[in-house]
Amino acid sequence: MTASQRLLSVRHLIKQLLLPKYVRTYYEGRTENVTFRENEDILDLNIHGEILKFPYVWLRDNCQCAECFHPTAKSRVVDWAKFNLDSKPKDVIKDENSLQVTWDDGHESRYKINWLKLRSFTDKHRKNYNDTIFKPTKKTWHGNNFQKILSKHEFSGIINDDKQLFKWIHDLSVYGVALIKNTPNKETALDSVVQKIGFPKKTHYGTNFIVQNVPNTSNVAYLNSNLQIHVDLPYYEYCPGVNMLHCLVQTSSRGGENLLSDGHYTAEYIKTYHPEQFKLLTDIDVEWSDIGTEQGNEFFKLHRAPVICLDKHGQIERINFSIPQRGSHFLGPIEVVKPWYKAHSLFFKLNMDFAAKFKTDAGDILVFDNIRLLHGRNQYEDKPNNVRKLIGAYVDWDEIYSRLRCLQLKYNHNDELV
Amino acid sequence: MTASQRLLSVRHLIKQLLLPKYVRTYYEGRTENVTFRENEDILDLNIHGEILKFPYVWLRDNCQCAECFHPTAKSRVVDWAKFNLDSKPKDVIKDENSLQVTWDDGHESRYKINWLKLRSFTDKHRKNYNDTIFKPTKKTWHGNNFQKILSKHEFSGIINDDKQLFKWIHDLSVYGVALIKNTPNKETALDSVVQKIGFPKKTHYGTNFIVQNVPNTSNVAYLNSNLQIHVDLPYYEYCPGVNMLHCLVQTSSRGGENLLSDGHYTAEYIKTYHPEQFKLLTDIDVEWSDIGTEQGNEFFKLHRAPVICLDKHGQIERINFSIPQRGSHFLGPIEVVKPWYKAHSLFFKLNMDFAAKFKTDAGDILVFDNIRLLHGRNQYEDKPNNVRKLIGAYVDWDEIYSRLRCLQLKYNHNDELV
Numbered sequence: 013m014t015a016s017q018r019l020l021s022v023r024h025l026i027k028q029l030l031l032p033k034y035v036r037t038y039y040e041g042r043t044e045n046v047t048f049r050e051n052e053d054i055l056d057l058n059i060h061g062e063i064l065k066f067p068y069v070w071l072r073d074n075c076q077c078a079e080c081f082h083p084t085a086k087s088r089v090v091d092w093a094k095f096n097l098d099s100k101p102k103d104v105i106k107d108e109n110s111l112q113v114t115w116d117d118g119h120e121s122r123y124k125i126n127w128l129k130l131r132s133f134t135d136k137h138r139k140n141y142n143d144t145i146f147k148p149t150k151k152t153w154h155g156n157n158f159q160k161i162l163s164k165h166e167f168s169g170i171i172n173d174d175k176q177l178f179k180w181i182h183d184l185s186v187y188g189v190a191l192i193k194n195t196p197n198k199e200t201a202l203d204s205v206v207q208k209i210g211f212p213k214k215t216h217y218g219t220n221f222i223v224q225n226v227p228n229t230s231n232v233a234y235l236n237s238n239l240q241i242h243v244d245l246p247y248y249e250y251c252p253g254v255n256m257l258h259c260l261v262q263t264s265s266r267g268g269e270n271l272l273s274d275g276h277y278t279a280e281y282i283k284t285y286h287p288e289q290f291k292l293l294t295d296i297d298v299e300w301s302d303i304g305t306e307q308g309n310e311f312f313k314l315h316r317a318p319v320i321c322l323d324k325h326g327q328i329e330r331i332n333f334s335i336p337q338r339g340s341h342f343l344g345p346i347e348v349v350k351p352w353y354k355a356h357s358l359f360f361k362l363n364m365d366f367a368a369k370f371k372t373d374a375g376d377i378l379v380f381d382n383i384r385l386l387h388g389r390n391q392y393e394d395k396p397n398n399v400r401k402l403i404g405a406y407v408d409w410d411e412i413y414s415r416l417r418c419l420q421l422k423y424n425h426n427d428e429l430v
Numbered sequence: 431m432t433a434s435q436r437l438l439s440v441r442h443l444i445k446q447l448l449l450p451k452y453v454r455t456y457y458e459g460r461t462e463n464v465t466f467r468e469n470e471d472i473l474d475l476n477i478h479g480e481i482l483k484f485p486y487v488w489l490r491d492n493c494q495c496a497e498c499f500h501p502t503a504k505s506r507v508v509d510w511a512k513f514n515l516d517s518k519p520k521d522v523i524k525d526e527n528s529l530q531v532t533w534d535d536g537h538e539s540r541y542k543i544n545w546l547k548l549r550s551f552t553d554k555h556r557k558n559y560n561d562t563i564f565k566p567t568k569k570t571w572h573g574n575n576f577q578k579i580l581s582k583h584e585f586s587g588i589i590n591d592d593k594q595l596f597k598w599i600h601d602l603s604v605y606g607v608a609l610i611k612n613t614p615n616k617e618t619a620l621d622s623v624v625q626k627i628g629f630p631k632k633t634h635y636g637t638n639f640i641v642q643n644v645p646n647t648s649n650v651a652y653l654n655s656n657l658q659i660h661v662d663l664p665y666y667e668y669c670p671g672v673n674m675l676h677c678l679v680q681t682s683s684r685g686g687e688n689l690l691s692d693g694h695y696t697a698e699y700i701k702t703y704h705p706e707q708f709k710l711l712t713d714i715d716v717e718w719s720d721i722g723t724e725q726g727n728e729f730f731k732l733h734r735a736p737v738i739c740l741d742k743h744g745q746i747e748r749i750n751f752s753i754p755q756r757g758s759h760f761l762g763p764i765e766v767v768k769p770w771y772k773a774h775s776l777f778f779k780l781n782m783d784f785a786a787k788f789k790t791d792a793g794d795i796l797v798f799d800n801i802r803l804l805h806g807r808n809q810y811e812d813k814p815n816n817v818r819k820l821i822g823a824y825v826d827w828d829e830i831y832s833r834l835r836c837l838q839l840k841y842n843h844n845d846e847l848v
Contacts, residue, residue, distance in 0.1 A: 053768050067767040074758045085650045086721050087754035092658060092778050097771055133764040141759065146717075146732055210727070211632055216832070232503045240510055248828050250668040295742075299564075303504050309628070312835035313828060314564055324713075336505030340492045341559065346551040349485040350471050353515055360510050410666050410731060414634070417730035 046106045055101065057111065059125060064132045071113060072099040074131075075121035144424075145417060148185050150384075152277040158368030161187045167195040167377070170208060177208055178419040180379075181412060184254065188274060188381035195258055195375050202258040202403050205377060210411035213252050215245060216302075216311040223257070223402040225394055231304075232336045236400070241271055241363050241388035242334035244406075247300035247313040251330065252406030255382040259372040263400040268392035270378065273367035275331035275386050279320045281362060282355075289355035293319040296352050300332055301339035316343060319359055330383040333359065382406065464524045473519065475529065477543060482550045489531060490517040492549075493539035562842075563835055566603050568802075570695040576786030579605045585613040585795070588626060595626055596837040598797075599830060602672070606692060606799035613676055613793050620676040620821050623795060628829035631670050633663060634720075634729040641675070641820040643812055649722075650754045654818075659689055659781050659806035660752035662824075665718035665731040669748065670824030673800040677790040681818040686810035688796065691785035693749035693804050697738045699780060700773075707773035711737040714770050718750055719757035734761060737777055748801040751777065800824065 048055040048068075055071065057064045073090065075081065082089045096117065103114040111128065113121045130141055143149055153161045163183040169176035170192060184190040195201045202220065206212045212219050217231070225236040233239060245251055262268065283290040297316045304311060321330040342349060363386050372378050380387065394400060466473040466486075473489065475482045491508065493499065500507045514535065521532040529546065531539045548559055561567055571579045581601040587594035588610060602608040613619045620638065624630045630637050635649070643654040651657060663669050680686065701708045713736060720731045739748040760767060781804050790796050798805060812818060 054764070065764055067764065069771045070760055070767050073771070082650055082754070084722075085653075085754065087650050088756065089650060089655075089754060091656065092753050092775070093782070095775070097768070097775060131759050133760065133767075138759075138761075146734075210634065210729075214629055214632070216628065216829075232500055232505050232507060235503075237507075238509065250826055250828055304502075310836040311628075311832050312839065313832050314835070315828075316564075335510050336500070336503065336507060338506065341549050341556075342488055342551065343556075346472070346483055346485065349488050349551075350515070353487045353491070357510070357513070357515060364511070408668055410668055410733075411634070414729050414731050417732070418728040421730065 046104050046111065048101050048104060050100060055104070055113075057106070057125075057128065059129065064129065064134065064137075066128065066133070068100055069097055071101075071121065071123070072096075072115060072119075074123075075119070076123060076127075077121060080121075145420065147413060148182060148416075150188070150276060151186050152280060153187060153274050154277055155273065155366050155368035158272070158370070162189060162191055162368075163187070164191050164193050167192050167201070167205070167375075171204055174419055174422065178416065178423070181209070181416045181419070184379055184381070185412070185416060188276075188384045189272060190379050191372075192377035192379060193375065195377050197260060197375065199260070199403055202256060202377060202405050205256065206405055206407055209407050209415045211407075213250075213406040213408045215248065215252065215406065216306055216309060216313070218307070219405065221404045223404055224400060231302075236392055236394060238391045239389040240335050241273060241360070241367065241386040242336070243275075243331060243386055244334075244382050245302070245313075245337075246317075246332040246334050247302045247315045247337055247339075249315045250408070251315075251332075252382050253409035254379060254407045254412060255387070256377055256379045256405050256407065257372075258377045258403045259374055260403060261399060261401040262372060262374050263392040263394065264398050265393040265395065267390045268400060269369050269371045269390045271364070271367040271369055271386075271388035271390070272380060273363040273386045275320075275333070275363065275384050276328050278359065278362045278366055279328050279331065281366075282320075282359065286355075286358060288351075289358050290320070292348060292352050292355040293359060294322050296344040296348060298332065299339035299341045299343055300334065300337055302337055314339065319356065328384075331386065333363075333386055335360075381409075383409075464522050464529065466519050466522060468518060473522070473531075475524070475543075475546065477547065482547065482552065482555075484546065484551075486518055487515055489519075489539065489541070490514070490533060490537075492541075493537070494541060494545075495537075495539060498539075563838060565831060566600060566834075568606070568694060569604050570698060571605060571692050572695055573691060573784050573786035576690070576788070580607060580609055580786075581605070582609050582611050585610050585619070585623070585793075589622055592837055592840065596834065596841070599627070599834045599837070602797055602799070603830070603834060606694075606802045607690060608797050609790075610795035610797060611793065613795050615678060615793065617678070617821055620674060620795060620823050623674065624823055624825055627825050627833045629825075631668075631824040631826045633666065633670065633824065634724055634727060634731070636725070637823065639822045641822055642818060649720075654810055654812060656809045657807040658753050659691060659778070659785060659804040660754070661693075661749060661804055662752075662800050663720070663731075663755075664735075664750035664752050665720045665733045665755055665757075667733045668826070669733075669750075670800050671827035672797060672825045672830060673805070674795055674797045674823050674825065675790075676795045676821045677792055678821060679817060679819040680790060680792050681810040681812065682816050683811040683813065685808045686818060687787050687789045687808045689782070689785040689787055689804075689806040689808070690798060691781040691804045693738075693751070693781065693802050694746050696777065696780045696784055697746050697749065699784075700738075700777065704773075704776060706769075707776050708738070710766060710770050710773040711777060712740050714762040714766060716750065717757035717759045717761055718752065718755050720755055732757065737774065746802075749804065751781075751804055753778075799827075801827075 045058045046055065054065050054067050057066060080088065080090050100116045101113045102116045105112045109125055111123045111125060129137060165176060165180040170180050180190050192205065223233060244255055282293065295318060297318055300315045302311065302313045317332050319332055320328060321332065323329045344352060392400060463476045464473065472483050472485050475484060498506065498508050518534045519531045520534045523530045527543055529541045529543060547555060583594060583598040588598050598608050610623065641651060662673055700711065715734045715736055718733045720729065722729060735750050737750055738746060741747045762770060810818060
């Protein structure tokens with residue numbers, strides 16, 4: 013024990029004698045301290061003047077010792093049948109980097125201060141964690157600004173450089189769209205991009221799908237007529253999160269332009285200027301449906317959800333829209349049928365008005381958020397020596413955000429995150 | 431024209447002259463008729479004394495002619511930019527089996543009467559469709575009744591007989607659990623069952639997974655200690671719908687029993703007897719998390735959702751529970767920490783109390799709803815000649831309900847469903 017430690021220890025003892033019995037305060041240094049009270053449930057931690065509060069039960073639950081937390085599985089292994097909700101700290105020691113708690117049953121827990129800060133219950137610390145780790149904040153856009161928000165990424169950069177991979181996924185998550193350029197002219201090139209994230213989402217149309225004109229088709233996307241603005245597969249409860257369309261051959265005829273609209277922008281516009289229609293589009297369930305046979309396998313998908321799905325905090329979590337795949341069973345009361353159709357038409361019209369219009373080149377992979385953006389394509393004509401052809405694949409947001417977080421960790425070296 | 435048709439035609443003409451101009455009623459037979467009014471939005475159809483109402487806009491939207499509805503894609507191909515929300519019927523003709531509407535723009539639509547009945551806006555017709563086609567109604571159970579509700583299905587029956595396949599999937603969807611017996615002792619046997627539905631759900635643990643004791647694991651499920659009651663992968667937004675566990679080798683030691691609890695039963699019990707805890711368990715988001723590396727691939731999954739997820743109609747749509755995979759970031763306000771932990775402990779304890787306890791045999795595939803049931807396993811000991819081994823796979827409800835509906839159609843031959 014050094015002289016200064018002895019001094020602190022003596023000051024500590026004096027404090028203990030002077031304070032009422034139910035208050036025990038430990039000082040380590042002048043500005044950093046800890047307060048906890050036996051008849052309360054929360055410990056106060058003073059970190060450079062900022063008081064952060066941590067409930068005892070949460071601290072006990074999140075003990076990081078090997079007995080409570082499995083080191084390789086990175087998982088809590090507390091036996092909950094024996095967990096005491098009323099555990100209280102008996103002794104607490106804090107130094108510059110860590111907090112050590114001895115509980116009333118003798119168990120000892122140690123926490124890094126930075127680890128605690130990141131899990132603090134204040135809005136400021138939570139926002140930091142939410143934005144950097146949980147999910148980047150989305151930014152909505154109008155088609156007029158499409159060229160400004162559309163980021164372009166090199167295929168070879170995404171494959172070979174994790175920083176470029178990170179940048180691409182980050183842009184995709186913020187704007188819901190990001191373009192990959194100079195992709196090799198191979199049907200398997202898209203697979204390499206998917207593998208950089210993880211693996212594709214399979215649907216009843218297969219793992220990859222080819223988009224070209226097929227007259228007697230099981231899906232209207234495989235026609236060369238106008239493909240009205242829509243999301244893919246809204247009849248899936250687990251609707252594919254991201255759509256990747258690799259343009260192998262673009263049509264040289266008139267037409268074939270892509271339309272892309274940010275459904276979140278449109279939804280917020282309707283919320284502001286047409287609140288009654290917003291209510292109908294968020295309240296009334298629609299039965300999205302797809303019935304048919306693909307490569308010998310029959311399918312009969314149904315999913316019920318509004319056009320604009322809100323989570324319980326009122327945030328938009330998903331857009332559903334597809335005229336071909338809206339089922340014929342109307343789910344709301346008969347009185348709202350006409351008003352709902354008006355709201356549906358408004359949503360359609362505004363998305364058409366707000367949509368960006370552009371044409372991808374051969375070698376482009378157009379990547380977009382399928383549960384946020386609506387996409388469409390204008391009519392075109394194939395010629396014998398120019399048959400438009402895309403290869404498509406889906407990847408779910410679970411895998412995309414997972415990869416983004418792993419890459420974020422790689423460049424931030426913050427061990428307290430996990 | 432027969433004599434009786436002539437008579438009807440004359441009666442029709444007389445009716446037209448006698449009625450006010452805005453009411454035009456067409457009679458076909460004595461008890462079956464149609465009424466529509468020019469200044470209203472809804473057509474009345476009298477089918478054997480039952481009046482069914484159909485809004486004009488809905489009828490026009492669901493015209494089944496080849497110009498409006500693609501016959502092989504079974505999809506609406508109306509160009510919505512040209513759709514008139516205010517179309518009105520100009521003429522209507524009904525016979526025993528069909529309704530023919532001529533619209534004010536000259537377009538003609540024909541509907542089968544049974545097709546219309548199935549899409550009627552009445553509660554009775556909707557319930558019929560919901561129960562038989564959309565999703566069978568779930569029945570909750572307490573562990574004491576487990577042996578009564580647990581249906582047993584032969585592996586060979588499921589593979590070779592679509593009626594037995596239907597029965598198995600139906601039982602699974604109603605009770606959330608159904609057992610397959612006498613599965614061949616091969617690691618690939620499970621794949622044959624998955625293929626009868628469609629395809630497996632891949633996760634970062636792979637397509638199939640092997641459950642056996644692995645001391646330095648990335649997941650606590652791969653240990654032989656008590657595996658506390660939980661759902662798999664709650665950190666997936668698209669959480670695997672159904673868990674299939676093929677028991678290749680069961681332990682002959684003490685222990686190794688499965689625990690299964692119906693989370694819907696427990697949730698409803700808490701709603702009735704502990705409404706405050708129910709509110710906490712449905713209101714407070716939890717951050718479910720899984721961070722690690724599996725076969726060289728890093729993952730960092732986070733999903734935020736309450737323990738009991740309700741849809742916007744207040745119905746339970748998903749249960750999340752896993753002590754190891756509950757993250758350390760608490761998302762609610764600090765004041766609810768202690769009450770939330772109490773509610774969480776109550777949910778845990780009740781599921782343990784209500785759980786069925788049993789041991790599968792080699793050759794069993796235990797199939798259960800992973801977003802409804804909680805499962806666990808008691809501690810066991812491997813021996814050199816008896817190493818417990820399961821093969822697992824997931825399938826999503828999108829594919830399961832789809833297969834159920836296709837099989838339902840096969841045995842009901844009801845063309846008006848689609």
